Amino acid sequence: QQPVQSPQAVILREGEDAVINCSSSKALYSVHWYRQKHGEAPVFLMILLKGGEQKGHDKISASFNEKKQQSSLYLTASQLSYSGTYFCGTEIGSGNQFYFGTGTSLTVIP
């Protein structure tokens, strides 16, 4: 039931773009995205509640395809501060089942 993220790891140069995918085998009620920097706690990025919903702030945005049970996180013009592990969190049903994805390690180099 743990959603699968791809890629597992990615290395970018500053200014490059990246896409992180999250796929679930079960129907999704919502998708959450968090970023965890090395040695720190996960920090919330955004929640998507409806199929087809897209959200974003600054240069990080996300989409949610309810039919395909997938979500994607888009990072454009990456900055060094974007480095970390990104997790999708998927809510199955209506509140009592929540699973974080397998994680994607993103490293931005100068």
Added chain:
Amino acid sequence: DTAVSQTPKYLVTQMGNDKSIKCEQNLGHDTMYWYKQDSKKFLKIMFSYNNKELIINETVPNRFSPKSPDKAHLNLHINSLELGDSAVYFCASSPGQLLAKNIQYFGAGTRLSVL
């Protein structure tokens, strides 16, 4: 002031011992969680409490027992520690029970090493 605080930050102990990790949140949230993050960085929910009532109880060994004396505190007690219990344990809280509309705020984590 730290919003979600866990103690201790590090815990090194021998197999077979019993230990507790404490968590407190000062955000006024109704829901609190315990997560386990293993060496591969997989984050797995263990328990969730809403207003001191257990609402999520994933399949974890019954050596793990959460206790919520009030809605601002959620402690985790672990009996008969095993090598496989070594991990980082995160406490988190959110305003309400329905995850869909609620952001989770995480504590800094407790790194447990069982020798």
